[in-house]
Amino acid sequence: MAAINTDLSKIGYTYEDIQRMAQVILSNTNLRPSIGIICGTGLGGIADVVENPVTVSYDTVPGFPVSTVKGHSGKFVFGTLSGKPVLLMMGRFHYYEGYPMWKVAMPVRVMKAMGIETLLLTNAAGGLNQSYKTGDIMLLKDHIDLPGLTGECVLIGKNDERQVFGPRFLATNGTYDSDFRGKFLRVATELGHGDLMKEGIYIMIGGPTFSSTAEARVLRMFGADAVGMSTVPESVVGRHSGMRILGVSLITDMVELEDGSQFQVTHEDVLRTANERAQLMQKMFLKFVTLID
Numbered sequence: 001m002a003a004i005n006t007d008l009s010k011i012g013y014t015y016e017d018i019q020r021m022a023q024v025i026l027s028n029t030n031l032r033p034s035i036g037i038i039c040g041t042g043l044g045g046i047a048d049v050v051e052n053p054v055t056v057s058y059d060t061v062p063g064f065p066v067s068t069v070k071g072h073s074g075k076f077v078f079g080t081l082s083g084k085p086v087l088l089m090m091g092r093f094h095y096y097e098g099y100p101m102w103k104v105a106m107p108v109r110v111m112k113a114m115g116i117e118t119l120l121l122t123n124a125a126g127g128l129n130q131s132y133k134t135g136d137i138m139l140l141k142d143h144i145d146l147p148g149l150t151g152e153c154v155l156i157g158k159n160d161e162r163q164v165f166g167p168r169f170l171a172t173n174g175t176y177d178s179d180f181r182g183k184f185l186r187v188a189t190e191l192g193h194g195d196l197m198k199e200g201i202y203i204m205i206g207g208p209t210f211s212s213t214a215e216a217r218v219l220r221m222f223g224a225d226a227v228g229m230s231t232v233p234e235s236v237v238g239r240h241s242g243m244r245i246l247g248v249s250l251i252t253d254m255v256e257l258e259d260g261s262q263f264q265v266t267h268e269d270v271l272r273t274a275n276e277r278a279q280l281m282q283k284m285f286l287k288f289v290t291l292i293d
């Protein structure tokens with residue numbers, strides 16, 4: 001019978017692994033952006049407005065996971081947005097793909113090792129707050145790490161306090177930068193879309209099941225305004241490595257809280273709304289990055 005691996009030092013990537021992946025990726029370009037953007041499901045359209053793009057496919061980076069979800073193409077894009085150097089991740093990793101939590105957010109450590117100090121996270125999410133509408137855009141003012149609360153925190157495992165890793169015990173209040181939120185709201189208003197904007201609480205579930213009605217009511221009762229299957233591990237790791245963070249949820253569907261509804265959300269519904277909002281998201285990010293110091 002195979003022995004059970006109880007060696008905790010084997011959990012996670014080492015500092016050296018992270019540095020090596022960062023060097024491999026950076027060897028493709030002379031650009032050294034300090035702004036990183038992780039594109040949520042169907043939200044990779046931001047890459048279409050990146051000037052002078054240099055693409056690095058994840059499968060050219062030894063040790064890097066592969067994207068398996070439709071709407072996540074699996075590549076880095078270096079370039080400029082409104083003249084500002086940026087690094088986009090088109091494709092994130094999700095726990096439900098079978099990756100352990102530490103692997104899900106490992107790219108954020110690689111980003112930090114590449115010089116990223118500002119992390120802009122986007123996602124597709126279901127609206128729990130019944131005053132929201134499909135197509136609204138919610139800025140995260142806080143999150144609920146449901147997997148983390150139940151023993152699957154992204155920071156579980158050996159902690160290495162060198163550079164891209166942070167303290168063993170991490171405060172996670174105040175993760176989302178209020179100055180960034182204010183600036184993003186201003187951008188949306190200037191573009192004439194202030195009416196779409198919300199500020200709320202994102203709750204992460206493990207997925208891949210969308211919530212049952214009873215579960216959705218529990219999530220709402222917890223105080224969440226939107227639900228999704230990502231982002232929180234990335235925010236926590238970003239926070240751990242000292243980044244400034246903005247979280248943006250596109251409300252791609254409204255979650256049913258009442259019994260008896262015939263509506264059953266699909267990934268195609270999510271992709272459709274993301275596609276409908278692609279141009280607006282591009283415009284918002286083009287303007288927002290000009291306001292980052």
Ligand SMILES: O=P(O)(O)O[C@H]1O[C@H](CO)[C@@H](O)[C@H]1O
Pocket residue numbers: 039040041069092094122123124125207228229230231266267270
């Ligand atoms: O959070 P992102 O990656 O945007 O994707 C969201 O959309 C997918 C479900 O359609 C899930 O992966 C959910 O988390």
